[in-house]
Amino acid sequence: MNLDNSPIAAIATAPGRGGIGVVRASGKNLSALIDALFGPGAKTLKPRHATYLPFTNADGSVIDQGIAIHFKGPHSYTGEDVLELQGHGGPVVLQMLLARCLDAGKEIGLRLAEPGEFTRRAFLNDKLDLAQAEAVADLIEASTEAAARSASQSLAGAFSKTIHALVERVTHLRMLVEATLDFPEEEIDFLEQSDARGQLAGIRATLDQVLRQAAQGALLREGLNIVLAGQPNVGKSSLLNALAGADVAIVTAIAGTTRDKVTETIQIEGIPLNIIDTAGIRTVAEDGDEVERIGIERTWAEVGKADVILHLLDADQGPTRADEAIVARFPANVPVLRVWNKIDLSGHQPSVEQTPDATHVYLSAHEGQGIDLLRAELLRIAGWQQTGESLYLARERHLIALKAAREHLSNAAEHASHSDQSLDLFAEELRLAQDQLSSITGAFSSDDLLGVIFSRFCIGK
Known part of the structure; x- marks a missing residue:
């Protein structure tokens, strides 16, 4: 991502007509840009006031009529001067308006923004921390109401405040430890006098709770791929149709009807589940159908990427050698549910064994018998628990940092339990835990990490 601080511009709304x-x-x-667009002085454009006026080309011809709002920095989204031109949502009109802005802003070096550059500037100008900046993208991409609510809470700073509070507690404990290291004669009584072990136990308990909430929130964000x-x-x-509540897949009595995958995203208690229907697995040499052979190859490719596998079997027919051969090829590290279908023919009752x-x-x-039982099992495998706690829409890097911090705090507790009270090692583990927690909000983040995060945003955000 470009690191220069020259002025930037972009279309901020989604592609397409609106x-x-x-x-x-x-x-x-942006005074020079405003003067070039609306005339010297642009006295009609008061900061933080919506002004209705024509958007014109350099020759005076009108591109559009709309609303202009000028946000003077630092009281803006990015912390810089921000100009928003709100017009009609036709793609051609917006491209013309953007081209006009870039032309009018040549003297000040105005250029096209890169993906996520507006939000990156908000982060660099301390308008948002890194967790809040990521929540902007999560809110835009939320696929369920529960995910949107959690993203909104993170954007408001709920996750960041929790992390900051943890960092403060670790920092306070570090301060006590390192102060004691400066006075070796006091070291023997330090752990008892300052209740260091008790403080550390409290920090670890809070971190475990945060990690549990973050792991639950990650489910809301990512969902599960179920094959x-x-x-x-x-x-x-x-079964796909029953779970989706609609006829999204063709159902016939003809073997091999499904030749390619059919994907449908459903929600169970706010958790997005990507259900992937695949071609039936059998030995294609029976009829030499090349299309079906390709479909079966794609089935195994999807199985290899699954978070959960639903292995469907015919309850009326019972298990066969072909079913055993299919089971033998399933990945060893992926949860598998054996789903016995057609109990209306076999006489079984809906149940879980x-x-x-x-x-x-x-x-x-x-x-439609037993579908709720399957939904409950999918939530169990996902690790979903209705705890009533607020959830943080965590990303994988957040979970990695939280788990690493937990490991360092565990090591610190081990050092604190030794009779020789290895306070230098205790202090070092606390420092490492603090660094991991601080990386979540961006206090310790490399430029490479920032580039990866913000490059995944849309242009204009």
């Missing part, structure tokens, strides 16, 4: 479109510019001082696998005609497409090697769910996709 009732309203926004072109946004940001820079240390339906099994022989032809065991009811994979019917735990065996040493697998969990078995008996249902009828056609009749």
